[in-house]
Amino acid sequence: MSTVITHIGELHTQDPARGADAVLHDAAVIIEGERIAWLGSSTQAPDADEQFDAGGRAVLPGWVDSHSHMVFAGDRTAEFEARMAGQSYQAGGIAVTTGATREASDYELTRLLLARVAEAAAGGTTYLETKTGYGLDVEQEARSARIASTVVDEVTYLGAHLVPDGIDADAYTDLVCGDMLAAVRPYVQWADVFCERGAFNEEQSRRVLTACRDAGLGLRVHGNQLGEGPGVRLAVEFGAASVDHVNYLSDDDVASLAGTWTGWDRASGTGERGTVATCLPACDLSTRQPLAPGRQLLDAGAEIALASNCNPGTSFTSSMNFCVTTAVLQMGLSVQEAVRAATYGGALALGRHVGRDADGQRAVGSIAVGHRADLHLLNAPSATHLAYRPGMPLTAAVWRAGVSLAGRG
Numbered sequence: 001m002s003t004v005i006t007h008i009g010e011l012h013t014q015d016p017a018r019g020a021d022a023v024l025h026d027a028a029v030i031i032e033g034e035r036i037a038w039l040g041s042s043t044q045a046p047d048a049d050e051q052f053d054a055g056g057r058a059v060l061p062g063w064v065d066s067h068s069h070m071v072f073a074g075d076r077t078a079e080f081e082a083r084m085a086g087q088s089y090q091a092g093g094i095a096v097t098t099g100a101t102r103e104a105s106d107y108e109l110t111r112l113l114l115a116r117v118a119e120a121a122a123g124g125t126t127y128l129e130t131k132t133g134y135g136l137d138v139e140q141e142a143r144s145a146r147i148a149s150t151v152v153d154e155v156t157y158l159g160a161h162l163v164p165d166g167i168d169a170d171a172y173t174d175l176v177c178g179d180m181l182a183a184v185r186p187y188v189q190w191a192d193v194f195c196e197r198g199a200f201n202e203e204q205s206r207r208v209l210t211a212c213r214d215a216g217l218g219l220r221v222h223g224n225q226l227g228e229g230p231g232v233r234l235a236v237e238f239g240a241a242s243v244d245h246v247n248y249l250s251d252d253d254v255a256s257l258a259g260t261w262t263g264w265d266r267a268s269g270t271g272e273r274g275t276v277a278t279c280l281p282a283c284d285l286s287t288r289q290p291l292a293p294g295r296q297l298l299d300a301g302a303e304i305a306l307a308s309n310c311n312p313g314t315s316f317t318s319s320m321n322f323c324v325t326t327a328v329l330q331m332g333l334s335v336q337e338a339v340r341a342a343t344y345g346g347a348l349a350l351g352r353h354v355g356r357d358a359d360g361q362r363a364v365g366s367i368a369v370g371h372r373a374d375l376h377l378l379n380a381p382s383a384t385h386l387a388y389r390p391g392m393p394l395t396a397a398v399w400r401a402g403v404s405l406a407g408r409g
């Protein structure tokens with residue numbers, strides 16, 4: 001089965017191999033099964049089984065949301081209201097969600113997760129990471145990991161989210177590095193640690209990262225969210241794929257993140273990759289933290305991603321459109337930079353920016369022959385409308401791995 005999408009006003013390929021020609025005008029794309037089979041000028045498009053006329057509207061790669069916490073029950077409206085009344089965000093709120101999550105049945109947790117993933121997809125997200133971290137004991141973390149692995153694309157083990165009541169921090173860290181890690185291992189590809197005041201200190205974070213690396217997991221770090229600290233330094237030292245939040249960065253932090261990309265050719269997307277700095281603008285607004293310095297990171301030569309951080313405490317939204325809008329209006333990114341960070345940047349953070357027919361794993365976050373057919377049709381002639389028309393319903397249609405998910409309007 002093949003579909004040709006014609007009359008695309010702007011096709012944002014995000015394919016580094018195309019260099020300056022990465023945005024095509026009056027373009028067409030052919031989807032064949034789950035893959036992109038052809039792209040080029042609309043006037044030269046070959047025939048396909050099905051036709052779809054984009055009517056001059058813009059097409060982007062589906063959003064790659066590389067940071068979310070969607071396996072949970074309950075909500076934290078009261079905490080949000082208190083924050084809006086002036087209280088500051090504290091890591092301890094995680095315990096409230098842990099209580100509600102432990103109470104929920106497998107059926108309920110799965111149902112909630114499916115509903116959240118469907119909401120994200122309706123907003124243009126076609127590739128999604130999510131984390132454990134609201135179970136916080138061996139059985140519950142394994143359960144969260146198992147449920148997540150049946151629903152989302154990539155699962156991250158975040159047993160090191162908060163030290164639960166009734167156990168000493170070092171004993172809990174031992175558990176995270178031992179029995180809990182063994183129990184979640186079959187279900188996860190990544191590990192993360194909340195390296196922050198009120199969560200895990202440098203020594204505990206180092207132990208978690210070492211154990212998870214030795215277990216063969218890719219690494220990421222929640223770092224520098226609530227103040228300067230060792231998160232970025234550890235992420236760079238361990239060669240983590242990403243460090244996320246990055247609100248409070250010293251000049252050294254910025255330089256060391258940029259330094260991880262010195263062997264990388266950004267223009268062609270080749271060379272030795274480094275540690276992606278993942279900015280979470282919806283979270284920054286919801287916690288009234290300063291927005292992450294995405295502009296400064298890009299200017300220094302670092303690669304950045306934008307992600308939703310969808311979770312009940314700090315960012316109860318999966319809207320990547322909103323994140324892109326905010327990155328342009330508030331963080332000083334151009335539309336091109338923001339769209340790249342929310343597509344190709346997210347794929348880089350998840351190591352899914354490469355992969356074609358022969359690899360058995362298709363690249364996501366960019367549109368090229370052999371990549372996964374993840375497409376986002378905007379109800380607008382250009383991607384600029386994402387920032388120019390904030391909050392408007394601009395997602396017109398979504399294809400995930402070649403399957404039409406949302407809208408055909």
Ligand SMILES: N=CN[C@@H](CCC(=O)O)C(=O)O
Pocket residue numbers: 069091093094097194222225283309311312313314315
């Ligand atoms: N910062 C740590 N974890 C989440 C928030 C978790 C929560 O408060 O429930 C975050 O990324 O913001």
Ligand SMILES: [Zn+2]
Pocket residue numbers: 067068069222309
């Ligand atoms: Zn998070």
